[in-house]
Each structure stands twice: as C-alpha cells, then as structure tokens.
Amino acid sequence: MSYFFDFEAEFASSLRCIPMIVRYKLDMCGVKLKLLHWLQLSHKQRQWLVVTPCDTPEDQANYRQQLRDWVTKNHGSPPSDLEISQPYPWNITTKLPEVIQQQLTKVPHHGLTVEKWAALTPLQRFALLKLSQPGHENRNFWPALQEFGLV
Structure with missing residues (x-):
C-alpha cells in the first residue's frame, strides 16, 4: 500500500515535507504542526505518523497525544490546536x-x-x-x- 500521492514523489521517500496523509490526520485530530516541528521529529517518528491509523475518535486522541508529546519534548512547547470542523x-x-x-x-x-x-x-x-x-x-x-x- 502506498501512503503517498504521485504528486508528492519528489519528497515522499525522504519525508522532508509533511505528506498529505499526515496533513489529513492532523486536521482530523486538531493539531497544527509546523514544518519546523516536523523536521525535529526522527525519521522513525515521521514514519509512525504516516502509517498509524487516525480513523476513530480513540485513534485520533492517541495520535494527537503522541504527536503533542514528541513536539513538546523536542521543541519545549506543544503544537497549536487546530479547529476541527464537523462535518469535515x-x-x-x-x-x-x-x-x-x-x-x-x-x-x-x-x-x-x-x-x-x-x-x-x-x-x-x-x-x-x-x-x-x-x-x-x-x-x-x-x-x-x-x-x-x-x-
């Protein structure tokens, strides 16, 4: 299974930019992640953000908390919240x-x-x-x- 669109091919393998699949999950769980925060994450952490499900409210809460913990540890403060529009x-x-x-x-x-x-x-x-x-x-x-x- 590919997690990336073809139009993302130039940066998808290196994960140097935030791919759409992660942007999608960020919008679903209400986190505004800056590129600086993304780049401070390890490659393994970025891969986790790509492949980890974010479909159910429980998944979204876990995804959000893990990401907030990593960014807070690396950056000294958590990422900003993003308003969640319902329906998406x-x-x-x-x-x-x-x-x-x-x-x-x-x-x-x-x-x-x-x-x-x-x-x-x-x-x-x-x-x-x-x-x-x-x-x-x-x-x-x-x-x-x-x-x-x-x-």
Missing part, C-alpha cells in the same frame, strides 16, 4: 467547495463534477481542498487532478 469539509459531497470552484477557473478542460467529487476518496478530496487554498502555491493542483483521473 472534505466529507461534504453534495456540492463542490467554493475554493475548489475558484481554482478550477484556472484549469482548462477539467472534468470535476459534483458526482466525480463524491466518488473520490476522502483523502483525495482533502488533498484537492488543501491544494486549492488561497496563499498556497497550488502547483500540485493540476497534477492531482490528473492523478485522480479528472482531466
């Missing part, structure tokens, strides 16, 4: 999020419809949301659309 925005499948619609205006010949949005996995929807945020360089939005079969 990527789980709303009845319409395309506004931020996605805005990003799609820059993409010619895309095939993203509400039906195709709903058919994506939650992680794929999460990735597209993250890759279309204002202030994000958005360079992987097009490769993600390609990877997900939407162009």
